[in-house]
Amino acid sequence: MKFSFTVLPGIEDIALSELKKKWSSLNSSELPEIEQKKGKLFLEADVSDVCTLIPYLRIPTDAYIILDEFTGKDRPKIYNKISKIPWHNYLRGDFPLVLVTTKESKIINSSLVKESVESGIKLALKKSPIKKVPKGKESxxxxxxxxxxxDRLRVSLSLCGTRMDKRGVKLYTDAAPLRESIAAAMTFRLSELCEDQxxxxxxxxxxxxxxxSILFNRYNSYRDFDYQIAPFFIxxxxxxxxxxxxxxxxxxxxxxxxxxxxxxxxHNFIPFKEEFEEIIVQDFFKLEExxxxxxxxxxxxxxxxKLDxxxxxxxxxxxxxxxxxxKLKKIALIFPTWAYHKLKGLNLLEKRFISNGGIDVAFIIIDLT
Structure with a gap:
């Protein structure tokens, strides 16, 4: 089957590096060829190999199984092609949520495309209904x-449901949270540049x-993923x-x-408290060597x-x-791009411009030695 991973634009290569390392650790099969595009990674592989990876991956924000790709220049063809997909092999429970994006195509009205897709799914499910979700898995x-x-239409089913960067662990957030996938990419990249630190x-x-940093290589057992109860997987x-x-x-x-x-x-880290050296109130500017x-x-x-x-x-x-x-050896920072352009004389090992919550930010790693 064909699959895609959604990645925040600007960190695709870091996500690719994570995928390659974890593939070799978790799967015995050879790593397939992976195509990297803006915001996406594409590959063709065994379903079990890809699904094995999903609970371990930290940098992608979603994973999809690609069910079909075809030319979609008119609504009747879209309807017919969608109605022929064996949806009962992929879905459980309620009628699916259909999200549509259209660009540079003969049909540009996403609402009309959605109407044709939903009608095609309804016809398919009328012929082959889908099973109910097991008790306790209603999410x-x-x-x-x-x-x-x-004019090229791709049909993809999320293997995750809720975004992958929703880990199911943290309960409390502060006033300016950082998306977990960005934090994972930063910690992973920093670790690649400095071993045994x-x-x-x-x-x-x-x-x-x-x-x-602590959960990066662990199986995420704190949430469910849609694929885990999908007919094709079980x-x-x-x-x-x-x-x-x-x-x-x-x-x-x-x-x-x-x-x-x-x-x-x-409170958030009670299950992981043994993994920390210390968690204390401390002023950074009073930290010693x-x-x-x-x-x-x-x-x-x-x-x-606010800052003074x-x-x-x-x-x-x-x-x-x-x-x-x-006397730190390296420091990784993320902050608004406008402030980065005012900094001078940095010995940069890494520089990327990405978006965090709609704010354009710079992600940098500085060599301090």
Whole structure:
């Protein structure tokens, strides 16, 4: 079957690196050829191999099985092609949620395309109804994406339902949360650039960086994925869950100046408290020298978290203290792009411009040695 993974634009190559490493750890089959496009990774592989990966992947935001691709220049053809897909092999429970995007095509009205698709599905399900969802699994979404681009229509079914970056772990968030998939990409990339180091997360908010670094190679058993009860999957031979032994960092220490944030972190991380070196209230600018350590920081900014100085000045102070006082080897930072352009003389190992919650941000890693 053909599959696609959705990735935040700008970090596709990091997601590809994660996929390759975890494929070799979890699957015995040879890694298939993977096509990288803006915001997407495409591959053709065995269903079991791809589904084995999904609970371990941290950087993609969704995974899809591609059910069909065809030329869609008129609605009757779309209706007929959709009605011939054996939906009872893929769906359980309620009628699916159909999401449509159209671009540069003869049919540009997404509502009309959606109407044709839903009518085709209804005809197929009338002939071959779908089974009910097992008790306790009512959260299945049956999310179908229809992408019509340059008259080429792709029919994709989400294997996850809820986005993959919704881990099912954290309960409390702070005023300016960072998307988990971005935090995972940053911690993974930092670990690739510095082996056998200790990680400090000194402005942790609710500890997204810390948690992503600890859970990065673990099976996510804190939520369900739609594929797990899909007819095409439950008939496959059961695979044993594997354990990836490698950790991204030797240890993880988590700090924040706010007692409220630290209490939230401690509450969120009760199941993982043994994995942390320490979780305490601590001012970053009072941290003293550390050996074999690197840091990752999402500094406060914006209207919701006010600073007493310009953000670029604050970031320069962070970098100076990290280098001169804490003696860190590397530091990873993410902050609005406008502030990045005011910084000078950085020894950059990584520089990317991405979007976090609609804000254009710079993700950088600096060599401080």
């Amino acid at each position: 299945i979404s049956n999310k179908i994406h229809i992408d019509l681009y340059q 200790n990680l400090i997360d000194p402005m942790s908010g609710t500890g997204t960086f810390s948690l992503e 008939n496959l031979p059961l695979r044993k869950r594997k354990k990836i032994e490698n950790r991204l960092f030797k240890s993880v220490s988590t700090y924040d100046l706010s007692p409220k944030s630290v209490e939230s972190i401690k 550390r050996t074999d350590s690197v840091a990752i920081i999402n500094p406060p900014y914006g209207k919701r978290i 100085e310009e953000l670029d000045i604050f970031i320069n102070r962070i970098i100076t203290h990290a280098k001169d006082s804490i």
